[in-house]
Amino acid sequence: MHLIAIKDLKQPRLLKQRLLAEKELLLTSDGRPVAVLVDIGPAEDPEGVIQAIRDSRSRLALSAARDAARRAATSGMNMRDIEREIASVRKARKAR
Secondary structure, eight states, X not given: OEEEEGGGGGOHHHHHHHHHHHSEEEEEETTEEEEEEEOOOTTSOHXXXXXXXXXXXXXXXXXXXXXXXXXXXXXXXXXXXXXXXXXXXXXXXXXX
C-alpha cells in the first residue's frame, strides 16, 4: 500500500491524483498509520463501500479472536465452561 502523510492533505489536487492512480492510500502521522483513504468510483455507492469495510473489519476481528482462543487452548470449551467464565468475569467486575 502506498503511504501519504497527513501534511500532504493540504495539497488536494495532488491527493486526488494519487488516489485516482493508486486506489488506496495509507494515511500516516509521524510515520504511524492512522487511516486508509479509498477511491470511490462514480458508479459506487459510498455507503456500500463503507459497509463493506466494516464487514471486512468484523471478519478480521472474529478471525483474530478465534486464533487467540486456539492459542489459549480455549477453543474446545463447552457451553458450561463458557458460562462459568462469563459469570467469573461479571463477578470480578462487580467487585471493583
